[in-house]
Amino acid sequence: AQTVTQSQPEMSVQEAETVTLSCTYDTSESDYYLFWYKQPPSRQMILVIRQEAYKQQNATENRFSVNFQKAAKSFSLKISDSQLGDAAMYFCAYINGGSQGNLIFGKGTKLSVKP
Amino acid sequence: DTGVSQDPRHKITKRGQNVTFRCDPISEHNRLYWYRQTLGQGPEFLTYFQNEAQLEKSRLLSDRFSAERPKGSFSTLEIQRTEQGDSAMYLCASSLLTGTGKKLFFGSGTQLSVL
Numbered sequence: 603a604q605t606v607t608q609s610q611p612e613m614s615v616q617e618a619e620t621v622t623l624s625c626t627y628d629t630s631e632s633d634y635y636l637f638w639y640k641q642p643p644s645r646q647m648i649l650v651i652r653q654e655a656y657k658q659q660n661a662t663e664n665r666f667s668v669n670f671q672k673a674a675k676s677f678s679l680k681i682s683d684s685q686l687g688d689a690a691m692y693f694c695a696y697i698n699g700g701s702q703g704n705l706i707f708g709k710g711t712k713l714s715v716k717p
Numbered sequence: 718d719t720g721v722s723q724d725p726r727h728k729i730t731k732r733g734q735n736v737t738f739r740c741d742p743i744s745e746h747n748r749l750y751w752y753r754q755t756l757g758q759g760p761e762f763l764t765y766f767q768n769e770a771q772l773e774k775s776r777l778l779s780d781r782f783s784a785e786r787p788k789g790s791f792s793t794l795e796i797q798r799t800e801q802g803d804s805a806m807y808l809c810a811s812s813l814l815t816g817t818g819k820k821l822f823f824g825s826g827t828q829l830s831v832l
Binding site: 649693 | 752757762767810821823824826
């Protein structure tokens with residue numbers, strides 16, 4: 603069975619600084635997708651960034667980028683120029699390419715941003 | 718596009734009572750998903766629909782749980798004879814059938830408290 607592990611329950615960053623959130627996963631599949639979702643106090647899960655396993659190039663969305671290490675099964679999220687609005691729970695998630703909706707989530711990392 | 722809407726946002730009930738939640742997906746989305754999130758955990762997959770057909774159910778979805786999507790639009794999730802262990806946030810998500818690379822769009826959830 604696939605698993606997703608986030609080893610950092612909490613992280614803190616100074617406003618305007620850079621922070622990296624860690625995620626590792628376990629799978630025997632070759633076709634899969636990885637995601638980072640953000641859950642602010644409003645509770646809505648918001649997609650931050652997505653990575654297809656077959657793509658070697660790391661995904662980037664504005665201040666958010668990933669370091670996808672397929673052989674190591676690692677998928678970290680880097681947030682540059684952190685803003686107060688980035689404070690939230692961040693969840694790493696995995697889905698098989700052949701699956702239709704069974705996203706497997708990690709336990710999350712709570713990110714605090716200090717002014 | 719008003720996003721995924723869930724109602725109610727909060728529900729408090731007594732053990733043994735039945736509860737029903739509603740989810741309205743993004744209008745053109747033909748897939749709809751239910752997830753459950755307990756405190757300190759990431760969301761866990763419960764079930765999903767493609768149009769009105771329920772295509773997959775997790776082993777987490779006990780016999781007391783039933784989900785419907787009668788006309789392929791909104792969906793309801795009913796829990797019969799609620800137990801304290803059912804206390805959680807119930808998240809709904811929707812997606813298009815193809816072309817979105819497994820992107821799910823989530824609602825803000827229904828927080829259930831069973832006393």
